Amino acid sequence: MPDVKRRYVIPGEVVAEGNHRPIANVLRVGEKFYSTRVGMAEVGHEGVRVIPLSGPYIPRVDDLVVGKVVDYSAFAWEVDINSCFFAFLPAQSVFGRDFSPAEDTLTSKFAIGDILAARVIAFDRTRDPLLGIAGPGLGRIPRGETVKITPTKVPRLIGKRGSMIRTIEMATNCRLTIGQNGVVVVNGAPEGVVMSIKAIKLVEEEAHSADLTQKVQTLLMVPAGAQA
Amino acid sequence: MTALINEQGLRHDGRRIEDLRPIKIEVGILKNANGSAYIEFGKNKIIAAVYGPKEVHPKHMALPDRAVLRCRYHMSPFSTDTRKNPAPSRREIEISKVVREALEPAIMINDYPRTAIDVFLEVLQSDGGSRCAGINAASVALADAGINMRDLVSACAAGKVGGQVVLDLDDTEDKEGQADVPVAIMPNFDQVTLFQLDGILTQEEFKKAFGFALGGCRKLYQLQKEALMKKYFGHGEPIVEENE
CATH class of the missing domain: 2.40.50.140 (Nucleic acid-binding proteins)
Incomplete structure (x- = not known):
């Protein structure tokens, strides 16, 4: 989406003005769209939304x-x-x-x-x-290690079409069950589980950084350019 | 005793009449709370913690269409010069109520039916204007907790000291002065969520005090914004890759 404008916002900041479609975490008052969360605002053809960086898990059907x-x-x-x-x-x-x-x-x-x-x-x-x-x-789930992350960062852990989860699974030889509610279960050999948890924590801490995939690959010692 | 305002127009602590005290806000200082903030407002030191939205106990207190907002403003026994009884006083119960009413318009409580949001304000050191300082910290802590909000709430007091209207009264000025006007606003909507007046002001003085307080609130908003930006984004640029 090259024509999407992104910027950081806090609650109450005006994200966009004019004729847009509100998608998520924005409040429309007249012609103005206000952010309701701390996060990254996106204004594009589809509409206006804010990707939140913190917050509780609110269930959605099919999650x-x-x-x-x-x-x-x-x-x-x-x-x-x-x-x-x-x-x-x-x-x-x-x-x-x-x-x-x-x-x-x-x-x-x-x-x-x-x-x-x-x-x-x-x-x-x-x-x-x-x-x-x-x-x-x-x-x-009979066995495994559970890790909790901020629910709003789950999409980042899954990655584009599941790329991040695949990178971690292949590098550590573990199986990850990721709940949309921010609970992750890691199954595998003990060394792999330890590495996976480190990678998951890294994703949570650095969720908003641009070179996240590279940072995870460096942590897991995946050769640069390797495709998951 | 030092005059509250001297011949040069300076207050007893060296500030001019429209100056705020030094302010520092930190976000996310408590690990166990869903959202938290720490504010130093002059000599005030206050921690705000937000828990929720969460299940309401006892269950009959839950509201079917919105969240229950509960606030507790509490002064530690060591926050004052003589030990304060830790039991909630009449004043603390009142401030808990006004803080709740100041925050409620900003929180989208209808988004969280049948739940409760708890806001705790713990005053570690007090020096006048602690309700305003507490509201500022609580508002940032709510944003940190990821609760949907229409706007942040920024608060600041003005008042009358030594016959002059001044901004941001400290404890001495509050006690010796003639009036105190705490104000809280939602800055992006230009709406007032808290307004109190303790003392007597003429219409002119009132207008000036209210203007001072609004100016103070706007400065506070910038500090709140900076504190949130620092915690969540550092000074980095927004990422450009798609994240799903």
């Missing part, structure tokens, strides 16, 4: 999240998804339609403290997020 089971009732598990809302995983979506609270025990599937990869299947202003574990790679 992949990594959460921890914190409680359960007769019908559902309560999952901490690193957000201001606790998520619910209904027992019926795990046991199937013939789930019976009298016969099926929820702890036979997931216990308190289990780490899950799940997808947000429903969420809006009026209700807590609803999770589902139907799909490849979803469900309980």
